Amino acid sequence: xxxxxxxxxxxxxxxxxxxxxxxxxxxxxxxxxxxxxxxxxxxxxxxxxxxxxxxxxxxxxxxxxxxxxxxxxxxxxxxxxxxxxxxxxxxxxxxxxxxxxxxx
Numbered sequence: 001x002x003x004x005x006x007x008x009x010x011x012x013x014x015x016x017x018x019x020x021x022x023x024x025x026x027x028x029x030x031x032x033x034x035x036x037x038x039x040x041x042x043x044x045x046x047x048x049x050x051x052x053x054x055x056x057x058x059x060x061x062x063x064x065x066x067x068x069x070x071x072x073x074x075x076x077x078x079x080x081x082x083x084x085x086x087x088x089x090x091x092x093x094x095x096x097x098x099x100x101x102x103x104x
Contacts, residue, residue: 036061037091041099049095058090068095 037059044066048057056075057068060083067082069075072092079090093099 033061033089034091037093038099040064040066041091041093045095045099052095055095056092057095058092060088060090062089 040059040061041057044057044059048055048068052068052070055068055070056072057066058075058079059066067075067078069078075092083090
């Protein structure tokens with residue numbers, strides 16, 4: 001009969017090789033992208049909110065193109081079909097008064 005060996009599990013935090021400087025840089029880039037997309041969103045919202053209230057919108061800050069859909073799953077499918085580049089950076093909002101899906 002074969003004896004089973006016990007595997008030790010690492011129950012600690014996942015260790016990252018990312019430096020704090022790199023983490024801060026990534027956070028600053030995300031905030032800058034979010035601010036650029038928020039500006040575009042604020043311009044588009046009055047035009048789209050009446051006919052597409054509470055729909056999802058994904059905005060590409062580089063080209064200022066956007067994709068909208070009533071459901072998040074549909075929006076993600078459209079994004080995958082349209083943006084074949086995995087490095088494309090988009091921000092998703094909801095077409096309502098605040099641009100968010102809920103409140104905290």
